[in-house]
Amino acid sequence: MALRNKGLLIVFSGPSGSGKDTVLAELKTRDINMKQSISVTTRDMREGEVDGVDYFFTDVETFEKNIKEDYFLEYVKYGSNYYGTPKKRIEELTDEGSDVFLKIEVEGGGNVRKVFPECVSIFIVPPSMDELEKRLRGRGTETEESFNKRFAIAKDEIKRACEYDYIVVNDSVSLCADKVCAIIEAEKLKFSRMKALVDDMN
Amino acid sequence: MALRNKGLLIVFSGPSGSGKDTVLAELKTRDINMKQSISVTTRDMREGEVDGVDYFFTDVETFEKNIKEDYFLEYVKYGSNYYGTPKKRIEELTDEGSDVFLKIEVEGGGNVRKVFPECVSIFIVPPSMDELEKRLRGRGTETEESFNKRFAIAKDEIKRACEYDYIVVNDSVSLCADKVCAIIEAEKLKFSRMKALVDDMN
Numbered sequence A, B: 001m002a003l004r005n006k007g008l009l010i011v012f013s014g015p016s017g018s019g020k021d022t023v024l025a026e027l028k029t030r031d032i033n034m035k036q037s038i039s040v041t042t043r044d045m046r047e048g049e050v051d052g053v054d055y056f057f058t059d060v061e062t063f064e065k066n067i068k069e070d071y072f073l074e075y076v077k078y079g080s081n082y083y084g085t086p087k088k089r090i091e092e093l094t095d096e097g098s099d100v101f102l103k104i105e106v107e108g109g110g111n112v113r114k115v116f117p118e119c120v121s122i123f124i125v126p127p128s129m130d131e132l133e134k135r136l137r138g139r140g141t142e143t144e145e146s147f148n149k150r151f152a153i154a155k156d157e158i159k160r161a162c163e164y165d166y167i168v169v170n171d172s173v174s175l176c177a178d179k180v181c182a183i184i185e186a187e188k189l190k191f192s193r194m195k196a197l198v199d200d201m202n
Helices: A020-026 A060-068 A087-095 A106-115 A129-138 A143-165 A173-187 A191-201 B020-028 B060-068 B087-096 B106-115 B129-138 B144-164 B173-187 B191-201
Strands: A011-014 A035-036 A072-078 A083-088 A099-103 A120-124 A166-169 B007-015 B034-037 B072-078 B083-088 B099-103 B120-125 B166-168
Touching: A011 A106, A020 A099, A020 B173, A035 A083, A035 B173, A060 A143, A060 B020, A072 A087, A072 A106, A083 A087, A083 A106, A087 B120, A106 A143, A120 A143, A120 A173, A120 B191, A129 A143, A129 B099, A143 A166, A143 B191, A166 A173, A166 B191, A173 B007, A173 B106, A173 B173, A191 B020, A191 B060, A191 B120, A191 B144, A191 B166, B007 B020, B007 B106, B020 B034, B020 B099, B034 B087, B060 B072, B060 B083, B072 B106, B083 B087, B087 B099, B106 B144, B120 B173, B129 B144
Parallel strands: A011 A099, A011 A120, A035 A099, A120 A166, B007 B099, B007 B120, B034 B099, B120 B166
Antiparallel strands: A072 A083, B072 B083
């Protein structure tokens, strides 16, 4: 398939409270051919999570076997838990022409960029740190200690936004999704993807 | 003014018959803050052209004086005629936050990219060479010789499309303008322009 018909791999990150899940849900309602890549993890399933929706849940033995079989585009280990991005499914989907969104932590996003430099990376930020604090506290499930920890992690993640191609402020979910759509449209007009068409003219 | 509020300089090229003037006219009706930069030339004014609209028309002596005064962002000389891009006006407009479109030949476009690497370059192509031929012949003002010459120049220009950031096919003026708007929107979300905002958060 010609490059210009291939879908994009979109590395989609943002701190907890940036609203990236809501933006992804909004994007699914738009007239774009988008698919979300589901990560694989060995951590325990949490209440409310669904296997194959939030993650593919697996055991350490299978995960380590998969690593050896070159199954992952990238993987990381946090504590005793593995998190990985399955490679084959992403390739199938982009080959079909779908734009694949990979919701991923900053660390994993960096790994994906290394092995897949043609990916497009988008970092979602809240409109302000005050708003982020409000959103994190608004969940109402946080102790002060847990909030402080999550807020510090969010700050650290925002410091690494410089590693991303695009920064989108999520002040309105709908406008934020519009901007992501504009990025996808523009990326597809880049010369590298249009080269075949121009070559055909000569 | 913070970089993120600064307008873009858009190098806008395409062969004769690509319809770039029609696309520019359509863009002027859109809800974007766009301005067009008018070039300066020493060539004779043609029938139907308006000074200050199509070009600023001037004489060789003034043009050469302006060159010495560093008045131009770039200039070229074709035969005995000079063509130049006034620098100050572009800086004023981008500082005000306007996105400035510079309709320019491929040669001049390359010069602008050298001195202003942060510009965004867009190359408009016709949907096919057959369609280009139809459009050029459709003007009805061409002799066969004149057509052949213009068609050969167009082909040469399309070969240099690889120097541009983005390629937009003009099969429909309205869709083509939509794509240019998406490029502008996406370019403004690039990390380099959003850096100040992210820095403010840390």
